[in-house]
Amino acid sequence: EALAWMTAERVGIVNISLAGPPNAIVGRMVALHLASAGEIVAAAGNGGPFSQLIYPAAYPGVIGVTAVDAEGRVWALASTGSHVDRSAPGVDVTVATLSGHAVLSGTSYAAPVVAARMVIEEAAPAATLATVR
Secondary structure, three states, X not given: OHHHHHHHOOOOEEEEOOOEOOOHXXXXXXXXXXXXXXXXXXXXOOXXXXXXXXXXXXXXXXXXXXXXXXXXXXXXXXXXXXXXXXXXXXXXXXXXXXXXXXXXXXXXXXXXXXXXXXXXXXXXXXXXXXXXX
């Protein structure tokens, strides 16, 4: 329902920080969003380098994101493969929680970094990653 709403509202760039097996409903909604000139950024999954394709990152047209550490090394538990298009910091990142904050790792933390950069670039094409930091 959320993706259908965002498509109807013409939200251009959508981040999906979840990963799993193919799902017919999610696949259909992803296709509809992409067909409406929207873009989708999705976490590539935390199954390690030998995991199978993870969805929605593996759907055609979706920008799959894996996690790297501060030195740019791929996180040991990050999924890799043909469904990965970009990487972003996602290792030992501080995130907000209901009780304050926590330091966590995962591709779900890397995907919004890519989505945010895309939004910044769309608003000001000359922006760089240094601007996001």
